[in-house]
Amino acid sequence: xATTSETRQDKKARQIRQAYRSRIAELREFGEAExxxxxxxxxxxxxxxxxxxxxTRKGSLILxxxxxxxxVWEASDDSHLALxxxxxxxxxxxIFKRRPRARQVSRVAGADxxxxxxxxxDTFALQTLVFR
Amino acid sequence: xxxxxxxxxxNVVRYVGFARIRGDRVxxxxxxxxxxxxxxxxxxxxxxxxxxxxxxxxxxxRLLRLNVGAxxxxxxxxxxxxxxxxxxxxxxxxxxxxxxxANDRYPADPAHSDIVGLPxxxxxxxxxxxxxxxxxxxxxxxxxxDA
Numbered sequence: 001x002a003t004t005s006e007t008r009q010d011k012k013a014r015q016i017r018q019a020y021r022s023r024i025a026e027l028r029e030f031g032e033a034e035x036x037x038x039x040x041x042x043x044x045x046x047x048x049x050x051x052x053x054x055x056t057r058k059g060s061l062i063l064x065x066x067x068x069x070x071x072v073w074e075a076s077d078d079s080h081l082a083l084x085x086x087x088x089x090x091x092x093x094x095i096f097k098r099r100p101r102a103r104q105v106s107r108v109a110g111a112d113x114x115x116x117x118x119x120x121x122d123t124f125a126l127q128t129l130v131f132r
Numbered sequence: 133x134x135x136x137x138x139x140x141x142x143n144v145v146r147y148v149g150f151a152r153i154r155g156d157r158v159x160x161x162x163x164x165x166x167x168x169x170x171x172x173x174x175x176x177x178x179x180x181x182x183x184x185x186x187x188x189x190x191x192x193x194r195l196l197r198l199n200v201g202a203x204x205x206x207x208x209x210x211x212x213x214x215x216x217x218x219x220x221x222x223x224x225x226x227x228x229x230x231x232x233x234a235n236d237r238y239p240a241d242p243a244h245s246d247i248v249g250l251p252x253x254x255x256x257x258x259x260x261x262x263x264x265x266x267x268x269x270x271x272x273x274x275x276x277x278d279a
Binding site for chain 2: 027030031033034036060061062063064065070072074078080082084092094096104107108109110111
Protein backbone atom coordinates (compact mmCIF):
# COMPACT_ATOMS: atom_id res chain seq x y z
CA UNK A 1 0.00 0.00 0.00
CA ALA A 2 2.82 2.35 0.88
CA THR A 3 4.30 1.86 -2.58
CA THR A 4 0.94 2.57 -4.25
CA SER A 5 0.53 5.69 -2.17
CA GLU A 6 4.02 6.90 -3.05
CA THR A 7 3.36 6.25 -6.73
CA ARG A 8 0.16 8.25 -6.60
CA GLN A 9 2.00 11.10 -4.89
CA ASP A 10 4.78 10.95 -7.49
CA LYS A 11 2.26 10.97 -10.32
CA LYS A 12 0.48 13.99 -8.86
CA ALA A 13 3.80 15.80 -8.39
CA ARG A 14 4.71 15.08 -12.02
CA GLN A 15 1.34 16.40 -13.21
CA ILE A 16 1.80 19.58 -11.21
CA ARG A 17 5.33 20.09 -12.55
CA GLN A 18 4.02 19.59 -16.09
CA ALA A 19 1.28 22.16 -15.48
CA TYR A 20 3.90 24.61 -14.21
CA ARG A 21 6.06 23.98 -17.30
CA SER A 22 3.10 24.72 -19.58
CA ARG A 23 2.23 27.84 -17.63
CA ILE A 24 5.81 29.12 -17.71
CA ALA A 25 5.95 28.55 -21.48
CA GLU A 26 2.74 30.55 -21.80
CA LEU A 27 4.10 33.31 -19.55
CA ARG A 28 7.31 33.41 -21.56
CA GLU A 29 5.37 33.86 -24.81
CA PHE A 30 2.88 36.44 -23.54
CA GLY A 31 5.45 38.15 -21.31
CA GLU A 32 7.70 38.79 -24.28
CA ALA A 33 4.75 40.19 -26.21
CA GLU A 34 4.22 42.55 -23.25
CA UNK A 35 7.94 43.43 -23.13
CA UNK A 36 8.79 41.31 -20.05
CA UNK A 37 11.40 38.53 -20.05
CA UNK A 38 11.42 35.89 -17.34
CA UNK A 39 14.32 36.40 -14.93
CA UNK A 40 16.34 33.15 -15.18
CA UNK A 41 17.39 33.33 -11.50
CA UNK A 42 13.74 33.66 -10.48
CA UNK A 43 12.71 30.66 -12.60
CA UNK A 44 15.56 28.57 -11.17
CA UNK A 45 14.56 29.47 -7.62
CA UNK A 46 10.92 28.65 -8.35
CA UNK A 47 11.86 25.15 -9.52
CA UNK A 48 14.27 24.66 -6.62
CA UNK A 49 11.55 25.67 -4.18
CA UNK A 50 8.95 23.39 -5.78
CA UNK A 51 11.38 20.46 -5.72
CA UNK A 52 12.22 21.14 -2.07
CA UNK A 53 8.51 20.74 -1.16
CA UNK A 54 7.37 17.78 -3.26
CA UNK A 55 3.89 17.42 -1.78
CA THR A 56 2.65 20.92 -2.55
CA ARG A 57 -0.70 21.73 -4.10
CA LYS A 58 -0.54 23.52 -7.43
CA GLY A 59 -0.34 27.28 -7.02
CA SER A 60 -1.21 29.90 -9.60
CA LEU A 61 1.78 31.35 -11.39
CA ILE A 62 2.15 34.83 -12.86
CA LEU A 63 4.94 36.92 -14.36
CA UNK A 64 5.61 40.25 -12.70
CA UNK A 65 6.72 43.33 -14.65
CA UNK A 66 10.22 42.98 -13.14
CA UNK A 67 10.53 39.54 -14.76
CA UNK A 68 10.14 37.57 -11.53
CA UNK A 69 7.77 34.64 -11.17
CA UNK A 70 5.17 34.85 -8.43
CA UNK A 71 3.27 31.81 -7.14
CA VAL A 72 0.00 32.17 -5.24
CA TRP A 73 -2.00 29.72 -3.14
CA GLU A 74 -5.36 30.96 -1.90
CA ALA A 75 -8.42 29.73 -0.04
CA SER A 76 -12.05 30.77 -0.13
CA ASP A 77 -11.77 32.41 3.32
CA ASP A 78 -9.27 34.98 1.90
CA SER A 79 -6.26 33.14 3.37
CA HIS A 80 -3.45 33.53 0.89
CA LEU A 81 0.25 32.86 0.34
CA ALA A 82 2.04 34.68 -2.47
CA LEU A 83 5.75 34.10 -3.14
CA UNK A 84 7.85 36.22 -5.49
CA UNK A 85 11.06 34.44 -6.43
CA UNK A 86 13.74 37.12 -6.52
CA UNK A 87 16.79 34.95 -7.18
CA UNK A 88 19.67 34.11 -4.81
CA UNK A 89 17.18 31.86 -2.96
CA UNK A 90 15.40 34.89 -1.52
CA UNK A 91 11.62 35.05 -1.61
CA UNK A 92 9.34 38.04 -1.12
CA UNK A 93 6.13 36.88 0.55
CA UNK A 94 2.62 38.12 1.27
CA ILE A 95 0.58 36.11 3.76
CA PHE A 96 -3.08 36.55 4.66
CA LYS A 97 -4.40 34.18 7.30
CA ARG A 98 -7.89 34.02 8.75
CA ARG A 99 -7.64 32.18 12.05
CA PRO A 100 -10.49 29.82 12.95
CA ARG A 101 -13.37 31.76 14.50
CA ALA A 102 -11.49 35.05 14.07
CA ARG A 103 -13.19 38.00 12.40
CA GLN A 104 -9.98 39.71 11.33
CA VAL A 105 -7.42 38.44 8.85
CA SER A 106 -3.72 38.61 9.85
CA ARG A 107 -1.62 40.11 7.07
CA VAL A 108 2.15 40.24 6.77
CA ALA A 109 4.69 40.79 4.00
CA GLY A 110 8.46 40.57 3.88
CA ALA A 111 11.39 38.66 2.46
CA ASP A 112 12.97 35.42 3.61
CA UNK A 113 15.02 32.39 2.60
CA UNK A 114 13.45 29.09 1.46
CA UNK A 115 13.80 27.73 5.00
CA UNK A 116 12.33 30.92 6.43
CA UNK A 117 9.31 30.61 4.10
CA UNK A 118 8.76 27.03 5.29
CA UNK A 119 8.80 28.31 8.88
CA UNK A 120 6.26 31.01 7.94
CA UNK A 121 3.99 28.33 6.47
CA ASP A 122 4.13 26.53 9.82
CA THR A 123 3.77 29.69 11.91
CA PHE A 124 0.67 30.81 10.03
CA ALA A 125 -0.71 27.26 9.84
CA LEU A 126 -0.89 27.40 6.05
CA GLN A 127 -0.13 23.71 5.58
CA THR A 128 -3.57 22.85 4.23
CA LEU A 129 -3.34 25.72 1.76
CA VAL A 130 0.05 24.68 0.39
CA PHE A 131 0.38 20.94 0.95
CA ARG A 132 -1.59 17.99 -0.39
CA UNK B 133 -3.87 68.00 -9.84
CA UNK B 134 -5.96 65.20 -8.31
CA UNK B 135 -9.56 65.16 -9.48
CA UNK B 136 -12.75 64.60 -7.48
CA UNK B 137 -13.42 61.29 -5.79
CA UNK B 138 -15.65 58.86 -7.65
CA UNK B 139 -18.78 57.75 -5.75
CA UNK B 140 -18.51 54.67 -3.54
CA UNK B 141 -21.22 52.98 -5.59
CA UNK B 142 -19.20 53.31 -8.80
CA ASN B 143 -17.61 50.42 -10.67
CA VAL B 144 -14.28 50.75 -12.45
CA VAL B 145 -12.08 48.53 -14.63
CA ARG B 146 -8.30 48.28 -14.93
CA TYR B 147 -6.44 46.83 -17.89
CA VAL B 148 -4.40 43.76 -16.90
CA GLY B 149 -1.99 41.91 -19.20
CA PHE B 150 -2.34 38.15 -19.62
CA ALA B 151 0.87 37.42 -17.67
CA ARG B 152 -0.83 38.72 -14.50
CA ILE B 153 -4.17 36.97 -14.96
CA ARG B 154 -4.60 33.69 -13.08
CA GLY B 155 -7.66 31.97 -14.48
CA ASP B 156 -10.60 34.09 -13.37
CA ARG B 157 -8.44 36.03 -10.89
CA VAL B 158 -5.98 38.89 -11.23
CA UNK B 159 -2.67 39.04 -9.43
CA UNK B 160 -2.14 41.80 -6.89
CA UNK B 161 0.96 43.02 -8.70
CA UNK B 162 -1.46 44.51 -11.25
CA UNK B 163 -2.40 47.04 -8.56
CA UNK B 164 1.12 48.21 -7.69
CA UNK B 165 2.67 51.48 -8.81
CA UNK B 166 5.73 51.49 -11.06
CA UNK B 167 8.67 53.69 -10.05
CA UNK B 168 7.74 57.32 -10.61
CA UNK B 169 4.00 56.67 -10.98
CA UNK B 170 1.54 58.58 -8.81
CA UNK B 171 -1.56 56.64 -9.68
CA UNK B 172 -2.94 53.63 -11.51
CA UNK B 173 -5.00 54.14 -14.63
CA UNK B 174 -8.60 52.89 -14.47
CA UNK B 175 -11.88 53.56 -16.25
CA UNK B 176 -15.15 54.57 -14.62
CA UNK B 177 -17.77 52.29 -16.14
CA UNK B 178 -20.77 54.16 -14.70
CA UNK B 179 -19.67 57.36 -16.42
CA UNK B 180 -21.66 55.91 -19.32
CA UNK B 181 -24.73 55.64 -17.13
CA UNK B 182 -27.21 55.23 -19.95
CA UNK B 183 -25.41 52.21 -21.42
CA UNK B 184 -25.54 48.52 -20.57
CA UNK B 185 -22.48 46.91 -18.93
CA UNK B 186 -21.38 45.41 -22.26
CA UNK B 187 -21.77 48.78 -23.99
CA UNK B 188 -19.77 50.44 -21.19
CA UNK B 189 -16.98 47.93 -21.72
CA UNK B 190 -17.02 48.55 -25.47
CA UNK B 191 -16.52 52.26 -24.80
CA UNK B 192 -13.60 51.56 -22.47
CA UNK B 193 -11.94 49.19 -24.92
CA ARG B 194 -12.36 51.71 -27.74
CA LEU B 195 -10.59 54.44 -25.81
CA LEU B 196 -7.69 52.48 -24.27
CA ARG B 197 -4.36 54.17 -25.01
CA LEU B 198 -2.36 50.94 -24.88
CA ASN B 199 -0.96 48.23 -27.10
CA VAL B 200 -3.54 45.70 -26.02
CA GLY B 201 -2.47 42.08 -25.57
CA ALA B 202 -4.58 39.35 -27.18
CA UNK B 203 -5.58 37.63 -23.91
CA UNK B 204 -5.47 40.64 -21.62
CA UNK B 205 -8.45 41.50 -19.44
CA UNK B 206 -10.34 44.30 -17.74
CA UNK B 207 -10.55 43.71 -13.98
CA UNK B 208 -13.70 45.17 -12.45
CA UNK B 209 -13.83 46.62 -8.94
CA UNK B 210 -16.53 48.30 -6.92
CA UNK B 211 -15.02 51.35 -5.26
CA UNK B 212 -16.90 51.25 -1.96
CA UNK B 213 -16.25 47.53 -1.39
CA UNK B 214 -12.58 47.89 -2.26
CA UNK B 215 -11.95 50.95 -0.11
CA UNK B 216 -13.75 49.41 2.86
CA UNK B 217 -11.78 46.17 2.54
CA UNK B 218 -8.42 47.90 2.25
CA UNK B 219 -9.07 50.66 4.83
CA UNK B 220 -7.65 48.74 7.80
CA UNK B 221 -4.26 48.60 6.08
CA UNK B 222 -4.39 51.68 3.85
CA UNK B 223 -6.93 54.41 4.69
CA UNK B 224 -5.47 56.77 2.05
CA UNK B 225 -6.73 54.81 -0.97
CA UNK B 226 -8.80 56.96 -3.34
CA UNK B 227 -10.42 56.55 -6.74
CA UNK B 228 -10.45 59.89 -8.54
CA UNK B 229 -11.85 61.11 -11.85
CA UNK B 230 -9.11 62.28 -14.25
CA UNK B 231 -10.57 62.52 -17.75
CA UNK B 232 -8.02 62.49 -20.56
CA UNK B 233 -8.39 65.26 -23.13
CA ALA B 234 -8.08 64.54 -26.83
CA ASN B 235 -4.65 64.90 -28.39
CA ASP B 236 -3.00 64.31 -31.78
CA ARG B 237 -3.21 60.53 -31.43
CA TYR B 238 -6.26 59.83 -29.31
CA PRO B 239 -9.83 61.03 -28.84
CA ALA B 240 -10.90 62.33 -25.43
CA ASP B 241 -11.43 59.68 -22.75
CA PRO B 242 -14.00 61.18 -20.37
CA ALA B 243 -14.24 58.09 -18.11
CA HIS B 244 -10.52 57.88 -17.41
CA SER B 245 -9.74 57.86 -13.69
CA ASP B 246 -6.93 56.94 -11.33
CA ILE B 247 -6.35 54.98 -8.14
CA VAL B 248 -4.19 57.17 -5.89
CA GLY B 249 -2.82 56.89 -2.36
CA LEU B 250 -1.13 53.56 -3.07
CA PRO B 251 2.25 52.68 -1.51
CA UNK B 252 5.23 53.81 -3.62
CA UNK B 253 7.03 51.27 -5.80
CA UNK B 254 10.08 51.19 -3.49
CA UNK B 255 7.89 49.97 -0.61
CA UNK B 256 7.42 46.64 -2.39
CA UNK B 257 6.26 44.54 0.57
CA UNK B 258 3.45 46.92 1.46
CA UNK B 259 2.65 47.59 -2.21
CA UNK B 260 2.14 43.88 -2.91
CA UNK B 261 0.18 43.34 0.31
CA UNK B 262 -2.21 46.14 -0.67
CA UNK B 263 -2.25 44.98 -4.30
CA UNK B 264 -3.23 41.48 -3.19
CA UNK B 265 -6.02 42.90 -1.03
CA UNK B 266 -7.37 44.92 -3.96
CA UNK B 267 -7.12 41.87 -6.21
CA UNK B 268 -9.26 39.90 -3.74
CA UNK B 269 -12.09 42.38 -4.36
CA UNK B 270 -12.06 41.99 -8.17
CA UNK B 271 -15.64 41.17 -9.16
CA UNK B 272 -14.97 39.98 -12.70
CA UNK B 273 -12.27 39.85 -15.35
CA UNK B 274 -13.79 40.88 -18.68
CA UNK B 275 -12.13 39.87 -21.95
CA UNK B 276 -10.27 42.58 -23.80
CA UNK B 277 -12.05 41.79 -27.07
CA ASP B 278 -15.65 42.81 -27.62
CA ALA B 279 -18.15 39.95 -27.39
